[in-house]
Amino acid sequence: QVHLEESGPRLVRPSETLSLTCDVSGGSLSIYYWSWIRQPPGKGLEWIGYIYSSGSTKYNPSLKSRVIISEDTSKNQFSMRLNSATAADTAVYYCARFLGSCSGGQCHYYFDYWGQGTLVTVSS
């Protein structure tokens, strides 16, 4: 059974960097894809990016200039840094496993395990 848990500061000042870590148990970082997703209060879900294949990354173009996702395989953790935070970045941030199911040369991907989420508020 895979378990993910987010940690990091709950309050970030405007213009500073929002940093979160996801602790993973029950699944190897190097085998799967691992992702960050966020949800502003009362709103829908937005994909931030993912990391895979020992350090390769892909980001949502809308956030690409401000976000970095990295991993620490020795701790089985991956992290996200979002710089120049504004009030619009206030959200519940989730980490999740992005699993691929392959058949006939096609691989379909979906989020099968999620952390419980952590609310990060950007405010002075």
Next chain:
Amino acid sequence: DIQMTQSPSTLSASVGDRVTITCRASENINGYLNWYQQKPGKAPKLLIHTISNLQSGVPSRFSGSGSGTDFTLTISSLQPEDFATYYCQQSFTTLTFGQGTRLDIK
């Protein structure tokens, strides 16, 4: 980005009802379509992947169908625990979610 539009945005139904939620993509997503259920204060839960594949442990009253740009999630007989918000999500290109459909008790 591919836009995902769900309808309706809110749906009121009763226990035992059959309900259908629709998700329309702004272009063909070649079957790269997943459905999630989210309850208040909880993380989303995967229900169905790749149009119609039921995730392990999900009750068989949930089903998915569709192709091209149009997809549906059907709950054959609503149970009390099904009242939640449902999201579709495409993984064909830059990952995007629908805006959600809130399923309320009538």
